[in-house]
Structure formats: C-alpha cells, structure tokens
Amino acid sequence: MTFALPDKQVRPKGGKGRQAAAMARLCWAAGWPLLVGALATNLISGLLPTATAWLTKLVVDGIVSGRPQVALLGVAGGLATVGIATGVLPQLVTYLQSELRRRIDRTMQDRLFSAVNRFHGLARFESPAVADKLQMAAHVNGTAMMPALTGMFTAGRSAVTVASMLVTLWILSPVMALVVTAAGVPALLARLALSRRRSRMVADFAATARRQSLYSSLITDVRAAKEVRLLGLGDFLKGRLFGELRATQTAERGLDRRGALIQSGLSGLGAIVAGAGLVWAVHSAATGGLSLGDVTAFVAAVAGTQGAMAGLVDSLAIGHEALLFFEYHADIVSLPDDLPVTTSGELPVLRQGIELRDVWFRYDESLPWVLRGVNLTIPYGTAVAIVGLNGAGKSTLVKLLCRFYDPTHGSIRWDGVDIREVPPARLRERMGVLFQDYMSYDLTAAENIGIGDLPALADRDRIRVAAEKAGVAGPVRALPAGYDTMLSRTFAGHDGPGVMFSGGQWQRLALARTLLRDGRDLLILDEPSSGLDARAEHEIHHRLRQHRSGRTSVLVSHRLGAVREADEIVVLSDGKIAESGTHDELIASNGQYAELFAVQARGYQSSLR
Numbered sequence: 001m002t003f004a005l006p007d008k009q010v011r012p013k014g015g016k017g018r019q020a021a022a023m024a025r026l027c028w029a030a031g032w033p034l035l036v037g038a039l040a041t042n043l044i045s046g047l048l049p050t051a052t053a054w055l056t057k058l059v060v061d062g063i064v065s066g067r068p069q070v071a072l073l074g075v076a077g078g079l080a081t082v083g084i085a086t087g088v089l090p091q092l093v094t095y096l097q098s099e100l101r102r103r104i105d106r107t108m109q110d111r112l113f114s115a116v117n118r119f120h121g122l123a124r125f126e127s128p129a130v131a132d133k134l135q136m137a138a139h140v141n142g143t144a145m146m147p148a149l150t151g152m153f154t155a156g157r158s159a160v161t162v163a164s165m166l167v168t169l170w171i172l173s174p175v176m177a178l179v180v181t182a183a184g185v186p187a188l189l190a191r192l193a194l195s196r197r198r199s200r201m202v203a204d205f206a207a208t209a210r211r212q213s214l215y216s217s218l219i220t221d222v223r224a225a226k227e228v229r230l231l232g233l234g235d236f237l238k239g240r241l242f243g244e245l246r247a248t249q250t251a252e253r254g255l256d257r258r259g260a261l262i263q264s265g266l267s268g269l270g271a272i273v274a275g276a277g278l279v280w281a282v283h284s285a286a287t288g289g290l291s292l293g294d295v296t297a298f299v300a301a302v303a304g305t306q307g308a309m310a311g312l313v314d315s316l317a318i319g320h321e322a323l324l325f326f327e328y329h330a331d332i333v334s335l336p337d338d339l340p341v342t343t344s345g346e347l348p349v350l351r352q353g354i355e356l357r358d359v360w361f362r363y364d365e366s367l368p369w370v371l372r373g374v375n376l377t378i379p380y381g382t383a384v385a386i387v388g389l390n391g392a393g394k395s396t397l398v399k400l401l402c403r404f405y406d407p408t409h410g411s412i413r414w415d416g417v418d419i420r421e422v423p424p425a426r427l428r429e430r431m432g433v434l435f436q437d438y439m440s441y442d443l444t445a446a447e448n449i450g451i452g453d454l455p456a457l458a459d460r461d462r463i464r465v466a467a468e469k470a471g472v473a474g475p476v477r478a479l480p481a482g483y484d485t486m487l488s489r490t491f492a493g494h495d496g497p498g499v500m501f502s503g504g505q506w507q508r509l510a511l512a513r514t515l516l517r518d519g520r521d522l523l524i525l526d527e528p529s530s531g532l533d534a535r536a537e538h539e540i541h542h543r544l545r546q547h548r549s550g551r552t553s554v555l556v557s558h559r560l561g562a563v564r565e566a567d568e569i570v571v572l573s574d575g576k577i578a579e580s581g582t583h584d585e586l587i588a589s590n591g592q593y594a595e596l597f598a599v600q601a602r603g604y605q606s607s608l609r
C-alpha cells in the first residue's frame with residue numbers, strides 16, 4: 001500500500017473571466033429556472049432598502065405637510081408591503097439557493113467522475129500533477145461553489161442597491177453622491193487586492209494542504225494503523241501535520257492582519273464621509289434647503305450606499321476565491337484521455353493468437369526502458385507462462401496486453417488486429433485478469449466475486465461455481481451470513497459487524513472474481529498463488545490447469561513448479577526475452593530458467609534434510 005506525497009504544486013491555469021463563464025454555464029445547466037428565480041428574488045431584494053427609504057420620506061413629509069389621511073395610508077400600506085417582502089424574500093432566496101446548491105453538486109460530481117471514468121489508461125492516475133488536481137477537485141462540490149454563486153447574487157443585489165441609493169443621493173445632493181462614490185472606490189480596490197492575495201495564498205499552500213490531508217489520513221487509516229503503531233509513527237506524523245498546519249496558519253495570520261488594518265482605515269474614511277454628510281444635511285435642513293424627510297432619506301442613502309458598496313466588494317472577493325477552486329474541477333473535466341482511442345472497430349473472436357511485435361516500453365520519457373524489443377506469440381488455445389526476476393517487466397507486459405498503456409514502439413496484435421484499432425472496452429470485455437495487486441472491496445463476499453462480471457452480480461449459481469473453482473467456497477459458506485457477509489471491518493453488514501478474510505482467502509476471492517469471466521478469450525493470471533499456503537497452492541494450480549486447458553492463457557509466477565506444465569515458458573530478463581520453450585527444453589538448455597529452477601528446488605530439498 002502506498003500513499004503518494006504530492007511532489008509539486010499545481011496552480012490551475014486560465015483566466016478568471018473564462019472560469020466565471022464556465023461556472024455560469026454549469027449553474028445554468030444544473031437548473032436554469034432556479035438560477036433565474038434566485039437571481040430575480042435577489043435583485044428585487046436589492047431594491048427594497050431604497051423603496052423603504054423613499055416611502056419613509058414620503059410618510060414623514062406627508063405627516064409634516066398635513067397631507068390627506070387616505071393618501072398617507074396608501075403610502076404607509078406600501079411601506080408595510082415592502083416590510084413584508086423584506087421579511088419573506090430572504091427565506092425564498094435561501095430555499096432557492098439551497099436547491100440550486102444540490103443541483104450544482106450533482107452536476108459537478110457527475111461531470112468530475114464521468115471525466116475520470118473516461119481516462120482509458122493508467123497514466124493520468126500516475127501523473128503527480130493530475131493526482132494533485134484530482135485531490136483538490138474532489139473537494140469542489142456544490143457547497144464549495146455556493147460562495148461564488150451567492151457572491152454573484154449578492155454582488156448583483158448590492159449593485160442594484162448601490163445604484164438606486166446613489167440616484168437618491170444625487171437627487172438630494174450631487175456633491176455628496178460623488179464624495180460617497182469616491183470614498184467607496186479605494187475600499188473596492190483594496191478588498192479586491194486582498195482577495196487576490198488570498199487566492200494566491202490558497203494556490204501557494206495547496207501542496208501544504210494536501211500534505212496535511214496525507215498525514216491525517218495516515219494517522220486515521222485502518223490500513224496504515226498496524227505499521228503506524230508498530231513503528232511508533234503516530235507522533236512523528238502528527239508533528240509533520242502540525243508543521244504544515246503552522247506554515248498555513250502563519251501565512252493566513254499575516255494576511256488577516258493586513259486585512260484588518262486596511263479595513264479599519266477604510267471604515268474610518270467611510271465614517272468621516274458619513275459624518276460630514278450628516279453635518280451638511282442638518283445645516284441644509286436648518287436653512288430650509290432640505291425637508292425633514294429629505295434628511296432621513298439622505299441619512300439612509302449614505303448608510304445604504306456605504307453598506308451596499310462594502311457588500312458588493314465582499315461578494316466579489318468571496319466569489320473570486322471560490323472560482324479558484326472551481327478551476328481545479330474545470331481542469332480535470334477538460335483533461336483529454338491519456339490514450340488515443342477509437343470508438344469503432346471490432347475485435348474478432350480469438351482464433352489464431354496474440355502477438356507482441358518488437359514491443360518497447362517505458363513509463364515516461366525520463367524513465368529507463370522496461371521492455372526492449374519483445375517479440376512474443378501467445379497461440380490460441382495454449383498456456384504461456386512468463387517468469388523472471390523482480391522488476392524484469394512481467395506485470396508491465398500484462399498491463400500492455402490490457403492496454404492500460406500503449407507500447408512506446410511496436411504493436412500488440414489480436415488475430416492480426418492492432419489492439420489500438422478497437423475501443424479499449426471491447427478488448428477488455430474479452431479477457432479475465434487477476435492482477436498481482438488485486439483489489440479487496442469492502443463489499444459482501446457475493447459482491448466481491450459478482451463484480452467480476454456485472455450481469456452476474458445477482459446470479460448466485462454462477463458466483464458459487466466461481467468460488468468452487470477458486471477454492472474459496474468453503475470459507476465463504478463458513479461466514480456468519482455466507483455469501484451475504486460484509487467483508488469489511490470498517491463497514492457493518494446488514495446483520496451485524498463485517499468480517500475480515502485472511503490474505504490468502506482474499507486472493508482466492510479475487511481469483512473467483514476473475515474466473516467468473518469464464519468464457520472470455522484470454523485469461524491472465526499474474527501471481528495467482530503468491531499468498532496461498534503450500535496445499536492450497538497445489539490444489540489451485542491443479543484446478544487452474546484443468547480450467548486453462550484448451551484456453552488461451554498467460555500465467556506469471558515466481559513459483560516455477562506452478563508453471564512447468566505450461567505449453568511455453570518465457571523467461572523475461574531486463575526487458576527482453578532471454579529464452580523460451582517447454583519446461584523440459586529449458587532445463588535441458590541449462591540457461592536462466594534451469595538455474596532459477598535449481599535454486600528453488602535446492603531450497604525445498606535442503607529444508608527436507
């Protein structure tokens with residue numbers, strides 16, 4: 001089991017405008033009626049403060065000038081209606097926004113995981129840059145995006161309030177309208193600059209945050225718990241986690257201090273402007289330039305403009321930061337497939353065989369060659385065994401046969417058809433493969449086998465037959481709920497706690513999953529018995545020999561006793577085929593195979609003495 005440390009920082013690319021447009025399109029697709037509804041209610045809410053200010057002025061002026069009661073009552077009724085709307089609309093806005101958040105959540109998850117499922121090979125998962133982005137993108141959902149969306153709504157609402165308040169102010173005092181606007185501009189610029197800094201900080205500390213989550217998962221993950229305890233790594237990991245946390249918090253603190261200083265300065269400036277305006281308004285009222293209603297409207301307009309301007313700037317800043325995270329999602333969603341795949345092309349039913357023609361392969365241009373000109377034929381209906389020392393390239397060859405990567409040079413042909421000329425799914429549905437690093441799923445025993453062939457998931461008879469062939473039927477029947485037992489200690493089953501299998505039992509279960517794909521053209525077994533006890537290994541290989549006879553199969557194994565009956569044994573050494581032949585031929589030629597076989601045989605004989 002490995003936990004990868006992200007090796008470099010990932011800063012998403014692309015302009016904010018482009019990302020904002022992409023996000024707007026996503027929100028539209030997620031639920032445009034909700035989006036329009038939420039936007040409209042937000043904008044109407046934005047007009048309410050101005051309406052309240054004007055209606056209050058009319059009421060006050062009406063009372064002072066002794067207007068008829070009916071007219072006054074009408075205005076008061078209007079004021080009451082605006083009051084009701086002020087109380088009700090925020091609830092409606094909240095509901096519409098929550099529903100929109102759920103829709104956006106679904107749309108984002110759908111797009112993200114569909115994009116990941118579209119990667120046909122493994123290269124994307126092994127790229128540190130992509131893995132880092134994936135980790136960031138997995139946290140970006142509707143909830144994380146809401147600040148950007150509500151930020152846009154609030155910005156729209158605040159803009160409406162600012163505009164309407166400024167009109168009110170302009171009517172009462174154009175000079176004051178200009179002064180309030182001018183005082184708001186530095187606030188806008190300062191807060192946008194702060195927000196940019198904050199976004200940069202989030203990007204700069206992305207790797208730090210990922211390392212934090214790596215250390216916390218190592219401390220909490222059940223798979224790491226054994227080694228963490230045995231080696232006493234708990235405090236070591238916690239120390240590293242806190243080191244990262246301290247680094248992030250120090251940067252955050254610096255930014256918060258700077259923000260607090262700037263905000264205080266700007267608030268002081270706003271208070272001076274509002275105070276000066278009040279002095280002017282009182283003076284004008286005293287000299288008859290303004291009515292009492294004008295003064296109340298003026299005070300409300302100054303406070304409203306300043307408040308709405310602050311809201312506008314804050315919303316823009318919050319939206320700006322949320323957009324940064326959206327970019328990780330957008331980058332993954334737009335990432336092309338790692339393999340050039342075709343959507344058409346048929347794969348014939350295997351009748352001649354599979355041929356590797358001068359196959360060269362390396363995982364990356366910067367890495368050494370793993371396979372160097374491999375020429376190998378796996379004739380139809382035969383069992384070919386691949387043996388060799390650790391790192392010789394055996395599992396790599398298996399991965400190329402499954403087309404998880406394309407050969408760097410050369411080709412792999414299936415009855416003469418280059419496997420790059422058919423969709424990978426069509427190739428993969430023709431094979432059953434047991435990987436060396438097989439998966440153990442936190443699912444029931446039946447599901448662990450059944451997912452080997454999804455249409456058989458509910459077919460208990462087929463699952464039982466596969467379990468029998470893999471020699472795991474007995475252990476499964478002995479489980480508390482038989483095939484329905486949850487094989488997990490961290491997820492409980494329907495009837496109580498889950499149960500864990502032993503390493504060898506898991507391996508047999510994985511073998512059963514592979515054998516469920518029985519009728520496929522090609523069976524590949526990469527170290528199918530590495531975790532089995534001697535008796536189980538003997539028994540399994542006996543069954544597999546029966547199962548493989550007459551079928552096309554590839555068997556990779558370090559246990560040479562297990563491969564001796566293969567039709568052909570291929571010895572891979574340093575990425576090349578060193579020798580090949582039947583067991584007897586290879587023993588007679590006294591090469592690498594004979595040497596390896598002799599070493600293993602000596603080991604067994606000496607332990608018998």
Ligand SMILES: Nc1ncnc2c1ncn2[C@@H]1O[C@H](COP(=O)(O)OP(=O)(O)OP(=O)(O)O)[C@@H](O)[C@H]1O
Pocket residue numbers: 126363367370388389390391392393394395396397436
């Ligand atoms: N995903 C990968 N990315 C980069 N290098 C890899 C990757 N997988 C394997 N390698 C390298 O390729 C070489 C061959 O590995 P491979 O797993 O094919 O060997 P193997 O013959 O199956 O070994 P073993 O007997 O230990 O299972 C090794 O040097 C290994 O470090």
